[in-house]
Amino acid sequence: MARHSLPRILTDSTRLARTAADGATDVLHPLITIGRGLRRLVAAGRERWSETPKERRGPLFFSVAACVLVVALVPYGPLLALISVMGVAAWAGRDRAEAAEAEVPDEAETGRLQTLYEALVPYFSAGADPSPLYAHDGDWEQVFTEYAFDDSARLERLRLKYPAYFTDGEPQSRARIEQLLHVKCGRGREYHFAWDEEANELVLSVLAALPTDIAAQPFITSPGETVLGFTDPDSVARTVPVVHGDDERRNAPPVMWRTGDRSTEPHLLALGQPGTGGTTLLRSIALQALQDGDVLVIDGGGTGEFACLAGRSGVMGVESGLSGALATLEWAAHETERRLIDTNRARQIGLNAPEDTRRPLWIIADRPTALAHVAAAEGREDPQRLLQVPLRHGPAANVTVVVADQFETAGMLSDAVRAHTKARIVLGPATAEVVRAVLGAPPHTTPTSEVPPGRGYARLGAGPVLRLQVPATPDPFDDGASEVHRRAVLELLPEPTVPAGEAAFTKPLTVASPLAVVQPAPTVEALVVDEPDADDGPAAEAPTDAEPMAATTRMSTVRAGQPFAVNGPAETTARAEG
Numbered sequence: 172m173a174r175h176s177l178p179r180i181l182t183d184s185t186r187l188a189r190t191a192a193d194g195a196t197d198v199l200h201p202l203i204t205i206g207r208g209l210r211r212l213v214a215a216g217r218e219r220w221s222e223t224p225k226e227r228r229g230p231l232f233f234s235v236a237a238c239v240l241v242v243a244l245v246p247y248g249p250l251l252a253l254i255s256v257m258g259v260a261a262w263a264g265r266d267r268a269e270a271a272e273a274e275v276p277d278e279a280e281t282g283r284l285q286t287l288y289e290a291l292v293p294y295f296s297a298g299a300d301p302s303p304l305y306a307h308d309g310d311w312e313q314v315f316t317e318y319a320f321d322d323s324a325r326l327e328r329l330r331l332k333y334p335a336y337f338t339d340g341e342p343q344s345r346a347r348i349e350q351l352l353h354v355k356c357g358r359g360r361e362y363h364f365a366w367d368e369e370a371n372e373l374v375l376s377v378l379a380a381l382p383t384d385i386a387a388q389p390f391i392t393s394p395g396e397t398v399l400g401f402t403d404p405d406s407v408a409r410t411v412p413v414v415h416g417d418d419e420r421r422n423a424p425p426v427m428w429r430t431g432d433r434s435t436e437p438h439l440l441a442l443g444q445p446g447t448g449g450t451t452l453l454r455s456i457a458l459q460a461l462q463d464g465d466v467l468v469i470d471g472g473g474t475g476e477f478a479c480l481a482g483r484s485g486v487m488g489v490e491s492g493l494s495g496a497l498a499t500l501e502w503a504a505h506e507t508e509r510r511l512i513d514t515n516r517a518r519q520i521g522l523n524a525p526e527d528t529r530r531p532l533w534i535i536a537d538r539p540t541a542l543a544h545v546a547a548a549e550g551r552e553d554p555q556r557l558l559q560v561p562l563r564h565g566p567a568a569n570v571t572v573v574v575a576d577q578f579e580t581a582g583m584l585s586d587a588v589r590a591h592t593k594a595r596i597v598l599g600p601a602t603a604e605v606v607r608a609v610l611g612a613p614p615h616t617t618p619t620s621e622v623p624p625g626r627g628y629a630r631l632g633a634g635p636v637l638r639l640q641v642p643a644t645p646d647p648f649d650d651g652a653s654e655v656h657r658r659a660v661l662e663l664l665p666e667p668t669v670p671a672g673e674a675a676f677t678k679p680l681t682v683a684s685p686l687a688v689v690q691p692a693p694t695v696e697a698l699v700v701d702e703p704d705a706d707d708g709p710a711a712e713a714p715t716d717a718e719p720m721a722a723t724t725r726m727s728t729v730r731a732g733q734p735f736a737v738n739g740p741a742e743t744t745a746r747a748e749g
């Protein structure tokens with residue numbers, strides 16, 4: 172008996188203590204809620220303060236101080252203010268988990284969850300499983316551990332458990348489930364799927380549309396960084412301050428691309444359907460590049476959408492004709508060689524690279540395949556061939572190549588362009604297969620068929636596939652574009668170097684002057700230690716004036732294993748030609 176008395180005393184005292192604690196919690200509950208709310212309000216205030224740009228903090232502080240003063244002076248002001256603060260704190264401090272738990276799905280929502288459960292049974296069950304998680308007439312509450320609906324009773328978040336034997340490591344198995352959930356939860360929205368293989372859980376969430384209100388502006392970046400666009404906050408660790416709308420500010424998560432000799436993806440290729448924003452992306456990159464570099468534009472489409480850049484400081488040329496493009500690119504190839512040679516010579520005698528080799532040079536080529544077509548018809552050299560030296564040796568010479576083209580003509584892109592453009596972008600509507608063909612990996616979301624211009628996916632090297640919205644950077648001469656956005660572009664343009672009106676008619680660049688300073692030099696291969704790039708084959712040699720490229724060779728240069736060719740989202744399979 173004695174042996175039992177001690178535990179009973181302990182049990183009684185524990186029960187007493189627990190009852191007292193419960194009672195105290197009940198009594199103090201409002202105070203705890205208010206305390207929690209005050210903490211949340213203070214945290215929110217701190218966050219707001221740190222987000223406020225420095226120059227706005229002064230006015231903000233004075234307006235808050237003025238409000239406090241007014242409240243202190245009016246009769247009963249402090250008392251009313253105290254009551255209001257307590258009320259707000261009580262609301263902010265309510266237990267959100269409890270509130271969420273209290274939400275029980277209504278009949279329609281339960282029906283949806285049951286249907287979804289039934290649809291998943293064939294995928295998540297096996298005949299040999301004695302106690303299947305998924306079975307016809309089974310209990311969805313067992314496997315759907317978290318769910319949320321939007322105002323129109325459509326699922327916007329779902330966490331589900333699946334059996335350990337489901338082959339979640341195989342992309343095809345995952346794709347089947349994602350496709351099914353996409354269809355059952357409602358098309359037209361973009362879903363994100365997070366697979367937790369360790370816990371055998373899948374979380375589906377509906378992604379909000381990426382904001383389209385960010386226009387061209389001087390982004391705050393480090394040297395060598397270019398903002399390609401903006402993405403989801405959870406996808407990148409960084410934000411940059413941006414101005415949007417009517418001079419409002421916020422921090423936005425950028426897709427930041429690093430170029431230069433340390434970059435592992437020093438050149439970029441963007442593909443999309445016509446009208447999806449390829450030219451706009453190039454314009455946005457060009458305007459950022461001009462902040463501290465020189466830019467040379469090849470406008471293969473010949474639509475004059477880069478005319479705003481002609482004759483501006485730092486713009487080496489804007490070429491839309493074949494002859495001009497060939498001459499300009501030939502200069503760029505020589506310039507790349509010159510920079511390498513000068514850098515090499517300086518290093519050999521223990522000096523830093525000369526100043527004139529360090530200023531970044533950007534070669535921006537919009538639809539080079541259009542010029543390749545013309546060249547093939549005229550039996551002349553494909554301008555893409557002259558991109559080989561900048562592509563292969565550009566990083567060491569601070570030369571960056573950016574190419575944009577269309578899905579339909581992607582098969583005409585040269586081997587060198589494919590091999591050396593490790594930063595990739597897909598713009599406009601595209602199926603997961605097309606995204607995979609261009610970027611080398613599928614998106615973790617379900618692409619939608621209708622997207623605003625400038626929307627797409629980006630992948631830098633072997634990194635994750637990111638959703639992307641390019642900043643609105645319209646042609647300032649495009650009457651159809653927003654006045655505010657056009658003005659933003661005009662403000663970013665560098666000073667004109669030729670009188671207005673002449674720029675459009677002057678034979679852009681000027682190729683003669685840079686060429687004149689290029690010394691006859693040994694070929695770049697003689698100086699640069701580089702493994703021969705077997706992929707490039709003979710075409711990877713420094714360009715010569717002879718040997719016009721046979722168009723047929725160019726048109727059948729898709730190599731096995733190289734991601735793409737793409738023939739548009741409608742054609743879902745990547746087709747390797749040749």
Ligand SMILES: Nc1ncnc2c1ncn2[C@@H]1O[C@H](COP(=O)(O)OP(=O)(O)OP(=O)(O)O)[C@@H](O)[C@H]1O
Pocket residue numbers: 383443444445446447448449450451452472474476624625626640641642643644645646651652
């Ligand atoms: N990021 C963006 N934000 C807002 N509007 C955009 C964006 N990108 C493109 N647009 C708009 O979409 C239209 C087509 O853009 P753009 O000319 O850049 O596309 P494209 O793919 O180069 O087409 P094309 O090859 O036919 O010229 C333009 O009116 C442009 O202003």
